[in-house]
Amino acid sequence: MAVLMWISHSWRPLQVDEIRHAIATQIDSDFLDSDDIPAISTLLGFCQGLVIIDQCTSTVRLVHFTLQEYLCTHPNLFDRPHSVMTEICLTYLNLPHVQELAAGSSPDQRGTPFLEYSSLYWGTHMRMELSDRAKTSALQLLNQFDSHASANVLRNSISPEFTIDPAPCRKPISALHCISYFGIVEVADIMIKMNKWDVNETDDAGMTPLIWAAKYGNGGVVGLLLQEKRIQPDQEDTNHGRTALTWAAENGNEGVVRLLLGRKDVNPDSSSKSGRTPLSWAAENGHEGVVKLLLGRGDVNPNSSDGYNRTPLLWATGKGREEMVKLLLGQEDVNPNIPDRYGQTPLLWAAGNGEEGIVKLLLGLNDVRPDSPSASGRSPLAWATKNGHEGVVKLLLEREDVNPDIPDTEYGLTPLSLAAENGHEGIVKLLLEREEVNPDTPDTEYGQTPLSWAAENGHEGIVKLLLEREEVNPNSSSKFGQTPLSWAAKNGHEGIVELLLEREEVNPDAPDTEYGQTPLSWAAENGHEGIVKLLLEREEVNPDTPDTEYDQTPLSWAAENGHEGIVKLLLEREEVNPDTPDTEYGQTPLSWAAENGHEGIVKLLLEREEVNPNSSSKSSQTPLTLAAENGHDRVVGLLWARNSRPVR
Numbered sequence: 001m002a003v004l005m006w007i008s009h010s011w012r013p014l015q016v017d018e019i020r021h022a023i024a025t026q027i028d029s030d031f032l033d034s035d036d037i038p039a040i041s042t043l044l045g046f047c048q049g050l051v052i053i054d055q056c057t058s059t060v061r062l063v064h065f066t067l068q069e070y071l072c073t074h075p076n077l078f079d080r081p082h083s084v085m086t087e088i089c090l091t092y093l094n095l096p097h098v099q100e101l102a103a104g105s106s107p108d109q110r111g112t113p114f115l116e117y118s119s120l121y122w123g124t125h126m127r128m129e130l131s132d133r134a135k136t137s138a139l140q141l142l143n144q145f146d147s148h149a150s151a152n153v154l155r156n157s158i159s160p161e162f163t164i165d166p167a168p169c170r171k172p173i174s175a176l177h178c179i180s181y182f183g184i185v186e187v188a189d190i191m192i193k194m195n196k197w198d199v200n201e202t203d204d205a206g207m208t209p210l211i212w213a214a215k216y217g218n219g220g221v222v223g224l225l226l227q228e229k230r231i232q233p234d235q236e237d238t239n240h241g242r243t244a245l246t247w248a249a250e251n252g253n254e255g256v257v258r259l260l261l262g263r264k265d266v267n268p269d270s271s272s273k274s275g276r277t278p279l280s281w282a283a284e285n286g287h288e289g290v291v292k293l294l295l296g297r298g299d300v301n302p303n304s305s306d307g308y309n310r311t312p313l314l315w316a317t318g319k320g321r322e323e324m325v326k327l328l329l330g331q332e333d334v335n336p337n338i339p340d341r342y343g344q345t346p347l348l349w350a351a352g353n354g355e356e357g358i359v360k361l362l363l364g365l366n367d368v369r370p371d372s373p374s375a376s377g378r379s380p381l382a383w384a385t386k387n388g389h390e391g392v393v394k395l396l397l398e399r400e401d402v403n404p405d406i407p408d409t410e411y412g413l414t415p416l417s418l419a420a421e422n423g424h425e426g427i428v429k430l431l432l433e434r435e436e437v438n439p440d441t442p443d444t445e446y447g448q449t450p451l452s453w454a455a456e457n458g459h460e461g462i463v464k465l466l467l468e469r470e471e472v473n474p475n476s477s478s479k480f481g482q483t484p485l486s487w488a489a490k491n492g493h494e495g496i497v498e499l500l501l502e503r504e505e506v507n508p509d510a511p512d513t514e515y516g517q518t519p520l521s522w523a524a525e526n527g528h529e530g531i532v533k534l535l536l537e538r539e540e541v542n543p544d545t546p547d548t549e550y551d552q553t554p555l556s557w558a559a560e561n562g563h564e565g566i567v568k569l570l571l572e573r574e575e576v577n578p579d580t581p582d583t584e585y586g587q588t589p590l591s592w593a594a595e596n597g598h599e600g601i602v603k604l605l606l607e608r609e610e611v612n613p614n615s616s617s618k619s620s621q622t623p624l625t626l627a628a629e630n631g632h633d634r635v636v637g638l639l640w641a642r643n644s645r646p647v648r
Contacts (some may be wrong), residue, residue: 001078002059003043003051004007006604008071009081013059016040017113018561025114026097027087028133031470040503069347080130089122091136093150094237101149119150120157123182130186138179138187143196145175155203155258167616173203180209180225183218190222199228201360206238215242217253226259234266241273248292252287261293268297275306282311283328286321296330302334317346322357323516329361342385343375352383356391363395377409385415385431388424397430405437412444421453422491440476441467448481455484455500458493467499481513490522494530501534508538509545516548523555528579529565536569543573560592564600571604578608579615586618592641594623597632606642613642 002023006014014022022601026036040060040146044051055148056079062068068642071077072609078084092098092114101112126134146152155173158181162557169571176197179188193195200208222244225231234243245266248256257278260266271277279300279526282290294300305311313334324345328334339345347368350358359380362368381402384392394404407414416437419427428450431437451472454462463484466472477483485506489494497519498508511518520541523531532554546553555576558566567589568575583586589613593601602623605611624643627635 003047003049003079004062004071005078006085007051007060007062008068009078009119009125009414010533011124013054013057013058013061014117015054015113017059019043020094021112021114022088022117025088026448027084027091028137030094030096031093032092035155050262054600058306060551061550064408064621071638073076073224075379075398080129082125082133083131086122086129086134086233087120087131089125090134090245092118092143093122093141093148094605097432099148109381112155116153117147117646119153121146122616123178123184125189127182131185135190135471138184141186142175142179142191145178149484150406151178154181158626174198174209174589176201177207179201179213179443180213180218180221181216183213183216183221185220185224186223188221189588192228192307199230200223200235200243201237202230202235207234208232208235208237208244210235211237211242211244211247214256215223215247215251217248217251219253219255219259219602222256222259226322229646233260233263234270236272238269240558241271242620243267243270245280246270246272246278246281249287249290250285252285253280254287254289254293257269257290261297264546268294269300269304270393271306275308277304277312278402279305280304280310280312282313283321283324284315286316286319286324288324288327291324291327294494295327302328302331307342308341308645309338311335311346312340313346314340314349317349317355317358319359320353320355320358322355322361326363329365336365338545340376341375343373343519345369345372345380346433348374348378348380348383351392351396352387353388354384354389356389356395359392359395369401369590370396371402371406373406373408377407379403379406379408379415382408382413382415382418384405385424385427386422387418388422388427390424390426390430390446393430394429397434403436404412404431404434404546405441406503407441407443412442414441414443414450416447417441417443417450417453419451420458420459420462420466423454423457423459423462425459425465428462428465430470434437439466439470440472442476442478447477447486450479451477452476452484452487455493455496456487456491458481458488458491458496460493460499463496463499467503473505474500475506475510477510481511483507483510483519486510486512486517486519486522487537489519489528489531489535490526490636491549492523492526492528494528494534495565497531497534501538505538508535509541511545512549514549516546518542518547518554521545521547521552521554524554524563524566524570527563527566528559529563532566532569536573540593542572542575544576546582553577553580553582554590556580556582556587556592559589559598559601559605560596562593562598562601564598564604567604571608577610578605581615581617586616588612588623591615591617591621591623591626594632594635595626595630597627597635599631599632599638602627602635606638613639 101561161231210225245260347362416431451466485500520535555570590605624639
């Protein structure tokens with residue numbers, strides 16, 4: 001029954017050694033005999049199949065979740081389990097050999113496997129059920145807490161996010177911090193009256209006991225601390241410059257917020273090092289009750305901005321808190337148009353995140369500017385389009401004061417280009433229905449049209465829509481001379497290649513201006529065999545055109561990259577020279593294939609009489625030396641057999 005109690009009521013799964021030590025610990029004992037620690041097989045045997053060891057986690061667990069439900073819904077099976085577990089945890093922590101552990105940042109727990117669980121959860125169990133014996137044991141521990149190993153176990157577990165100092169420089173938390181975290185009012189009351197601990201003492205992050213109690217919503221302890229004359233209720237932590245009120249507001253601890261706001265010496269609008277106020281944190285996290293309390297104060301600025309110039313409204317919008325946005329917009333003095341440092345207004349954030357309900361709320365205000373761009377020049381419509389939020393796009397297009405074709409100032413991309421690039425077909429249809437939208441506008445950064453973007457990224461449905469428009473040039477080239485066909489061939493979008501080749505005005509052999517590669521060259525290099533077949537069917541396609549960057553032919557690219565099927569297709573063409581060296585390295589297709597160990601391609605090329613198996617590159621390396629150097633033994637054998645003279 002003790003094993004079942006621990007497994008069903010513990011706050012996390014227990015390791016094998018943890019439950020062995022828990023069972024062996026006798027309440028109020030000052031000694032733990034190793035002979036009393038039962039073997040796990042003994043414990044499992046007593047439980048007669050109800051408990052097993054999880055092999056993946058090395059924890060003990062109940063055999064089925066329905067047993068957990070049964071044990072938790074039948075409280076009479078165990079006599080005050082949380083009280084018993086509290087007393088066992090505290091007894092363990094008060095054992096002499098545990099007290100003797102060094103209070104370093106990471107105490108050695110190999111001989112005390114139950115130390116971590118006891119340190120982290122004795123107070124949690126105690127809060128569930130409080131006994132006089134547990135209270136006495138807790139005070140015994142807390143009186144020596146500053147030098148106890150459990151202080152650092154607790155501190156490292158619950159507040160790593162506050163820590164800026166390296167581990168050796170950290171100081172342990174005080175006993176008052178500990179009890180403020182657990183929120184046990186009865187023990188905290190005794191400790192405060194003892195006057196042994198400074199109620200304003202800070203840990204290494206500058207967190208006071210009051211801040212801890214406020215952060216974790218322990219209103220009873222907050223109330224006790226606020227009764228102390230020496231308390232400094234508005235003291236900031238040193239890491240973030242945040243007060244108890246700020247922490248309570250962030251975590252939605254409404255009762256604590258109410259207590260703190262009742263103090264005249266608490267600033268309800270204090271700002272942290274990042275410039276954020278309690279209202280900002282509460283709004284971001286959707287704590288409506290806290291926001292109402294703060295807004296009820298005449299001295300709280302509802303438009304306060306942080307270091308990024310983000311207001312509470314902007315934070316609420318960014319997190320999709322529709323009810324919070326509605327609450328804030330109900331305040332007469334809330335400005336819905338304040339942008340952050342990057343020029344992003346609440347409407348822009350809502351549009352970009354697809355928060356349709358919030359967009360409706362904001363567009364319902366007379367003073368909202370629906371076309372206000374961010375610092376990058378992108379409007380709310382552009383952001384909604386880029387991210388595929390079709391419902392928001394519809395709402396914005398209903399407004400006469402929204403320009404559906406305005407390019408951003410960073411890349412010169414129109415909403416249509418953004419939709420085409422990212423494959424949002426429904427939005428493309430909506431935009432193409434507008435007369436003022438130019439379906440063929442190139443961007444200013446790359447010179448790509450919406451068709452070019454759609455072809456590059458394989459959005460076939462969008463390509464079809466754009467090709468239906470007479471004003472769309474299917475052969476337009478970017479700043480680097482790449483046409484939609486070139487992009488589609490390079491990236492293997494076969495369906496789009498077919499669509500483009502159906503158009504008479506499309507040049508199927510146009511090289512780009514950056515590398516001088518034709519669509520066939522790109523397809524051959526990247527192994528798109530189906531596209532190679534389509535292009536080779538066209539009379540105007542030269543199957544042997546070298547690029548201008550490296551002077552490699554389509555055959556050379558295919559051979560280098562091991563695309564055997566494409567090599568076969570190209571070798572079937574009479575106009576393809578199977579032995580053309582490039583000008584950059586002087587390597588032939590055979591040389592490239594041999595260097596990279598493409599045995600099948602080497603065989604195909606060696607079958608051709610015009611292929612010189614001993615051709616030398618600019619570095620004087622032959623196919624044989626390249627294959628040998630790279631460890632391609634089978635290729636070496638093929639070349640050796642072909643050579644007409646012995647090789648040393």
